[in-house]
Amino acid sequence: MAERVAKSSEALVVPPGAGRPLGRPDTAASGTLKASSEETGGAVTVFESTRPVGDTGGPQAHLHRDADEMFYVLEGEYRFQLGDRVVDAPRGTFVFVPRGTPHAFRNKGAETGRMLTVVAPGGLERFFAARRAAAGRADPRGQRGAQPGARDGGRGVVWPVLGGRADRGARARS
Numbered sequence: 001m002a003e004r005v006a007k008s009s010e011a012l013v014v015p016p017g018a019g020r021p022l023g024r025p026d027t028a029a030s031g032t033l034k035a036s037s038e039e040t041g042g043a044v045t046v047f048e049s050t051r052p053v054g055d056t057g058g059p060q061a062h063l064h065r066d067a068d069e070m071f072y073v074l075e076g077e078y079r080f081q082l083g084d085r086v087v088d089a090p091r092g093t094f095v096f097v098p099r100g101t102p103h104a105f106r107n108k109g110a111e112t113g114r115m116l117t118v119v120a121p122g123g124l125e126r127f128f129a130a131r132r133a134a135a136g137r138a139d140p141r142g143q144r145g146a147q148p149g150a151r152d153g154g155r156g157v158v159w160p161v162l163g164g165r166a167d168r169g170a171r172a173r174s
Contacts, residue, residue, distance in 0.1 A: 012039050022047050022128050029055060037122025045122040050114045051076070051107040058106030064099050067119050071095040071105070076113030080105045 014034050022031035035046040051058070061081060071080075077090045081104045082097060088108065089095055097103045107113035 045119045045124045061104035069097040070118040072116045074114040077109035079108040
């Protein structure tokens with residue numbers, strides 16, 4: 001099927017390789033929007049993301065006040081920070097992050113990482129669109145892009161990204 005159905009009251013089928021680009025101006029990762037909030041009547045946002053070898057940055061640790069987030073590792077191996085826990089997630093791992101839980105992740109493997117992410121309720125694609133639109137503006141901390149706030153999809157930055165002390169000793173706590 002080559003056509004997307006954009007009415008939330010109808011089934012949505014996205015064929016292999018289809019979807020809309022969901023670029024991240026702050027990382028080498030790329031993403032493909034598979035189902036938008038608009039297409040699902042606000043129920044979910046679904047996207048596939050790819051993180052090349054060596055792109056270990058991942059998103060800054062954050063939380064979603066208004067949404068739960070689910071990750072399914074399709075390829076590679078990721079490291080997740082989930083509150084105070086740090087866990088390694090190889091291919092086939094499912095991670096559920098309830099709203100309000102601080103979290104971060106990065107590709108820790110020796111191969112390209114690929115994940116399917118589901119956000120419920122939907123709307124996170126608007127946050128990515130705002131980041132793309134603001135990619136050329138620097139904030140006072142020297143970071144580029146849109147900063148968390150009232151229109152950030154319920155996102156709030158809570159502590160530095162994986163790679164610091166929480167990243168060390170992950171195997172002991174997984």
